[in-house]
Amino acid sequence: MSIICTEENRCLTVHIQGELDHHRARELMTQLDREINCALPRKLELDLSGLTFTDSSGIALLLRTYRNVQELGGTMCVRNTPQQAKKVFWAAGLQHIIPFEGV
Amino acid sequence: MKLDNYTVLEFPSRSANEGFARTVAACFAAQLDPTLEEINDIKTAVSEAVTNAIVHGYPDRIGKISMKLRIKEDRVLEIIIRDWGTGIADVAQARVPMFTTGGEERSGMGFTIMESFMDNLKVRSELGKGTTVTMKRRIACRVCK
Ligand SMILES: Nc1ncnc2c1ncn2[C@@H]1O[C@H](COP(=O)(O)OP(=O)(O)OP(=O)(O)O)[C@@H](O)[C@H]1O
Numbered sequence: 307m308s309i310i311c312t313e314e315n316r317c318l319t320v321h322i323q324g325e326l327d328h329h330r331a332r333e334l335m336t337q338l339d340r341e342i343n344c345a346l347p348r349k350l351e352l353d354l355s356g357l358t359f360t361d362s363s364g365i366a367l368l369l370r371t372y373r374n375v376q377e378l379g380g381t382m383c384v385r386n387t388p389q390q391a392k393k394v395f396w397a398a399g400l401q402h403i404i405p406f407e408g409v
Numbered sequence: 410m411k412l413d414n415y416t417v418l419e420f421p422s423r424s425a426n427e428g429f430a431r432t433v434a435a436c437f438a439a440q441l442d443p444t445l446e447e448i449n450d451i452k453t454a455v456s457e458a459v460t461n462a463i464v465h466g467y468p469d470r471i472g473k474i475s476m477k478l479r480i481k482e483d484r485v486l487e488i489i490i491r492d493w494g495t496g497i498a499d500v501a502q503a504r505v506p507m508f509t510t511g512g513e514e515r516s517g518m519g520f521t522i523m524e525s526f527m528d529n530l531k532v533r534s535e536l537g538k539g540t541t542v543t544m545k546r547r548i549a550c551r552v553c554k
């Protein structure tokens with residue numbers, strides 16, 4: 307599990323790569339928190355094209371990240387969600403809370 | 410053709426074993442020639458059950474987890490995941506979507522996902538004795554008509 311970040315004009319893009327489960331979630335959340343607190347993004351784009359697996363740990367992680375960004379006055383969207391992740395997130399109704407692009 | 414096969418895996422409740430357990434389940438299921446979506450559903454359900462055993466079953470110690478995989482009649486894959494940990498006081502309540510005792514790192518969706526990704530979910534639990542989760546999923550035959 308790793309993340310790659312790029313930032314331009316306080317638009318932070320984060321690529322999440324690898325498998326996301328309880329084993330990896332805490333470290334990932336710490337990394338994401340650090341990036342968000344450092345960039346204070348007006349907009350956060352989470353790119354999930356490299357996410358090869360997620361379970362419900364990903365649901366909590368997305369919701370928490372969404373709240374964090376909102377508290378800082380920013381917006382967030384999720385892009386390139388793979389089929390497996392989509393099925394997990396949709397089971398929780400995340401599409402009604404967080405904007406997903408291109409699904 | 411009558412398939413009948415099984416395997417048993419036992420491991421300590423370390424989070425590094427979550428990925429290992431779902432990979433083993435996927436490899437075992439492969440003999441039924443599942444689609445990628447079927448494999449992903451099985452991996453996801455196994456990940457939920459094993460994570461529950463680790464996080465909730467053994468919240469403050471390392472304990473034993475077992476996973477039994479069996480191919481039953483009519484191409485049904487049965488997965489039994491068991492822990493000897495804390496147990497669940499009220500299983501019906503635990504299965505309600507969004508119910509969690511796990512704080513903000515959990516979403517309370519594990520049982521809901523197991524239920525909707527598999528054909529059948531049975532949860533037996535006793536406080537102080539542990540929890541057994543039995544899931545079944547029939548893998549459709551793609552070559553036989
Ligand atoms: N093996 C177990 N041992 C003890 N309690 C369990 C076990 N499995 C589940 N529970 C209880 O049932 C509740 C619901 O489980 P479920 O998997 O649906 O959600 P969660 O684990 O809290 O969150 P999520 O799975 O979305 O991360 C848990 O919060 C916990 O209280």
Ligand SMILES: [Mg+2]
Pocket residue numbers: 362457460461518519520
């Ligand atoms: Mg769970």
